[in-house]
Amino acid sequence: MKTFTKGFTIALLLGLGFSANAQKHVHGEGELLIAQQGNVLQMQFIIPAADALGFEHQVASSTDKNAIDVLAQQLKNSSHAIDIKGQCILQSTENSLAHSHDEHADLHSHDHHNVEATYNFNCKTPVRGFTVTLFKLMPSLNALNVQWISNTGQGSTEATRNNPVISWQS
Template sequence: MSKSISHIASLSALSLLVCHSASAQKHVHGEGQLLIAQQQQDWQFEFVLPAADMLGFEHAPETEQQKETLNLVVEKVEGVRDIIQLPESCQLTSMSHSLDDFKPGEQISTSNHSHSKEHEHAHDDEHKHGDSHDHDHNHGEHAHMDIIITYQFSCEVSPEQMEVTLLSWADTLSKLNTQWIINDGQGASVLQPSSNLVNFNQ
């Protein structure tokens, strides 16, 4: 199987995980998701994390302190090791994240948020259902926002475990629901600050 086909297969497997997780879970502050897919040497790790837990806010930064927080989180995410740690046999090949959407001047969109209808109901006490769409569209700062972080690695030797270092500094993130589809099978676990290792051989 060519590398490009392997990559497509890996993405397809991850997409299945994303669809399953999105339909099964609501946006809950304090809880995030980690979705892992492997195809031969190619590994992909996708985090879906509440902005409230990563940044402390769900809108473009409005104060100098919020701007500093955003820059610090971007630095941690792009530094990789403050999010996950893998064996030296794994080399980062690509990375993407949605934190740029929170920079001043960027229009934050909630159109790709899989739980938009659930979020509309969360605001029913303040807004009638008929105008909830306009509320989300015009005032995105009040919508629940997730941060998406995706890493792709090439691993000469498949890791037996990985450490999610994110949980050591994201203080309000108390749970990370983790699922994986790898060459050896499928699995799931719930990570917490006191238990932040993913064991693929469990």
């Protein structure tokens, strides 16, 4: 199931023209990519590390390591990122912080780094929208550029701290 959803999402998102190399890196702004087919819903958040962790530099202290550990733990719970109002059951989650500190230190040696979190759900009914709760967890995150492909079509919008609700029509 995990391989299917990853392959499914990659194929759908490439169909929308997403490319990891084309993602912009603007502090205060992140990306949210959504793919839905049948009962399977997958979401991927891509957030600048400066907004997610408060820094982008190489891990240099126990405070930095603690910030990574705390955020990694928080991102395991989908309610810290979104509120689907009980329509779906979380099947799996992954985030780019779930590495050892040695691997993570290497990732932070670059000028810019993003934190990524992916959520896979099984939904009883088709999802038509949800509320982004990630803004509460990341005070300097102001907006998410949202793109989706669903059972009923594709589209894009922007979710902001003041307007965190995302919806699409059937």
